[in-house]
Amino acid sequence: MYKTHSCGELRKSDVGKTITLAGWVHRYRDHGGVYFVDLRDRFGLTQVVINPEESKDLAQIVSEIRNEFVLQIEGQVNARPPEAVNPNMDTGEIEVHAAKxxxxxxxxxxPFSINKEENTDESIRLKYRFLDLRRERMQKNIILRHKIIKYMRDYLDEKGFLEIETPIMFKTTPEGARDYLVPSRIYPGQFYALPQSPQQLKQLLQVAGMEKYFQIARCFRDEDQRGDRQPEFTQLDMEMSFVERDDILDLLEDLFTKMSKAVTPHKRILYEPWPKLTYQEAMDRFGKDAPDMRFGMELVDISDIAKNCGFSVFVNAIADGGSVRGINAKGLANYTRRQIDELTEQVRLWGAKGLAYIKISETGEESSTFRKFLNDDDWAGILKKMDAEKGDLLLFVADSNLSVVYDSLARLRVMLGERLGLRDNDVLAFCWIVDFPLFEWSEDEKRWDATHHPFTRPKKEDMALLETDPGKVRGDQYDMVLNNYELASGSIRIHERALQEKVFDLIGLPREVARERFHQIMDAFEYGAPPHGGIAPGVDRYVMILAEEPNIREVIAFPKNNAARDMMSGAPSEAMENQLRDLHLRVVMPEAKKEE
RNA sequence: GGGGGCGUGGUGUAGCGGUUUAACAUGCGGCCCUGUCAAGGCCGAGAUCGCGGGUUCAAAUCCCGUCGCUCCCGCCA
Incomplete structure (x- = not known):
């Protein structure tokens, strides 16, 4: 071994020992007659003291040392003089006197400094990711990620789960996201697909009698990137047999509550047990199915008053089948006209036609663009319904399209919550969203579409509606939500061939296509498939939230950039001619690039 | 596929028509200094202002194009 101790472990009790350390030069301070090196390894920092006058060798080395040199240091652990103790360092009571x-x-x-936090262009960080990962921030994130994955494995093992690997090269299922394809050398013109999730495989493992399955599964989706999306990402993929919805929710709630407390003990879990909201309730109260429940400012429906009031914007929106809803931004009555105009501009970008407001100043003075259109009763009714007090700013969106009202107010709510400091990073507000509609009408394709995936089981009490009113059928589906993010999505699955076929029929999937894509699971359903269900929490997203990072790239060791490129290796890159020949492929460049 | 933002020494920024031989911090190189821990002091090197074109007497600065990065919309069963 190159070292007898790590750079994070020496204490006062080690004084007098002769030890060897190895690590990187985090910082050095040359005082002429005395010289300090803060030596760093993954476990911490230790101050090394060097007296160059003690030997020629030491003097020579001291003149050469620079940041991030890799050193091995033999020496003696000394107690620091009382005035030189550094209480900010774990090893601050001692120092190592270097002999060699x-x-x-x-x-x-x-290319950028490792020993202090500074904003560096992310493309440079990604190009030199091996250096970026040396920084304290990245080390903390990677360690947190390890702890989380270890906790998941230990917990599920304890509960009798089996970790089972499923193939990375599998079959394309051109439903949902775009697949990444792997060309076959042996079968010209045929392709494997990388799994968007091991959905069918984990259901087949239930038919196989594994009963409790999990996997830290890599998933691949060829879609454009976002801060919380990557072309490849990691899920805690789970599936269980003989379970009902609440068996799964209870288990996951217990896991994530205990795990969050274990890995981030300083954070507070706001609700125990977690609230369960129906999809409809989440939409009505927060305008989205992944609400930030750390704060209130909930949506209020004032349509009943607005539909007959004198303000034509409101009246018309409702007459056209829409709705008028508002939020109460407590304490924002000091917003100027200009600031409110900026909010209006913002909601326009989100699709709203405008933003109506009522300001109630600290002195009780009311002002609004639409006061003059309303009679006193309607005015008072709205104020009462909005729970308006002095100092409040009430903001309303009216639209003939209810989803525009929900979406714009939901975003406005989160934006104002952020400004008002209501989104405390030390608070974790978990909740469950249940009873999603099973289908949504696709206007583009003039057919019903599965909102989650076509394997989701309709709720027992809604089974009859499959024939009469598919839009009303609720799925036995659930989302785990944390602080404005959907952390996991899951469902109880269909396990009977006849029901599965009925659902495929409803979403307009021809029988022969269903057979080609899903024959393995359809066949399996006929060989004693047990009732089963599962869920798949996003690991990257969970780590990101706990690490308080703005995007998941910060919690992935080697992520791709926004354009799905690996900035370090340059991948993707062109294949060699012989590789293409082996794979029976020819590259056809897009029209615009052909001329080059 | 579409829209917004950014691009200035190694890094982070300022400058946004002439007052600039492009500034500041940090880093880098040298010298001084025996107790620092974001050490300090002095000196020095380092940028044809992403690239191409245009407007102008004059462009880092304005315009157009292009490339790169980034955020958002579409997309993500």
Whole structure:
């Protein structure tokens, strides 16, 4: 071994020991006659003291040392003089007096500093990811991620789950997201697909009698990126047999509550047990099915008053089948006209036609663009319904399209919650959203579409509606939500061939196509498939939230950039001619690029 | 596929028509310094202002195009 101790473990009780450390030069301070090196490894920092006058070798090495050199240091652990103790360091009571220093490797000047937090263009960080990962922030995130995955494995093992790997090369299922394809050399013109999730495989494992399955599963989706999306990402994929919805919810709630407390003990879980909201309730109260429940400012429906009031914007929206709803931004009555105009501009970008407001100043003075259109009763009715007090700013969106009202107010609510400091990173507000509609009408394709996926089981009490009113059927489906993010989605599955076929029929999937894509699972249903269900929490997203990072790239060791490129290796890159030949492929560039 | 933002020494920023031989911090190189821990002091090197074109007497600065990065919409069963 190159070292007897890590750089994070020496304490006062080790004083007098002769030890060897190895690590990187985090910082050095040359005082002429005395020289300090903060030596870093993954476990911490230790101050090394060097007296160059003690030997020629030491003097020589001290003149050469630079940041991020890799050193091995032999020496004695000394107590620091009382006035030199550093209470900010774990090892701050001691220092190592160097007797011998070996330079294990040198380091060129760095493209960005590792020993302090500074904003660096992300493309440079990603290009030099091996250096970026040395930084404290990244080390913390990677360690947190490890702890979370270890907790998941230990917990599920304890509960009798089996971790089972499923193939990365599988079959394309051109439902949902775009697949990544892998060309077959042996079968010209045929392709494997990388799994968007191991959905069918984990259901087949239930037919196989595994009963409790989990996997830290890599999933692949060829869609454009976002801050919380990557072309490949990791899910805690789970599936269980002989379970009902609440068996799964209870288990996951217990896991995520205990795990959050274990890995981030300083954070507070706001609700125990977690609230369960129906999809409809979540929409009505928060305008979205992944609400931030750390704060109130809930949506209020004032349509009943607005439909007959004197303000034509409101009246017309409702007459056209829409709705008028508002939020009460407590304490924002000091917003100027200009600031409200900015909010209006913002909701326009989200699809709303405008933003009506009522301001009630601290002195009780009421002002609004639409006061003059309303009689006193309607005015008072709205104020009462909105729970308006002095200092409040009430904001309303009216639209003939209810989803525009929901969406714009939901976003406005989160934006104002952020401004008002109501989104405390030390608070974790978990909740469950249940009873989603099973189908939604696709206007583009003039047919019903599965909102989750076509394997979701209709709720027992809604089974009859499959024949009469598919839009009213609720699925036995559930989402785990944390602080404005959908963390997991799952459902009880269909396990009978006849019911599965009925659902495929309803979403307009021809029998022969269903057979080609899903024959393995359809066949399996006829061989004693047990009732089963599952869920798949997003690991990257969960780590991101706990680490308080703005995007999941910060919690992935080697992520791709916004354009799905690996900035370090340059992937994707062109294939060699012989590779293409082996795979029976020819590259046809898009029209615009052909001329180059 | 569409829209917004950004691009200035290694890094982060300022400058946004002439007052700039492009500034500041940090990093880098050298010298000084025996107790620092974001050490300090002095000196120095380092940028044809992403690239191409245009407007102008004059462009880092204005316009057009292009490339790169980034955020958002579409997309993500």
């Amino acid at each position: 220093i070996t330079v294990l490797n040198t380091c060129k000047p760095l």
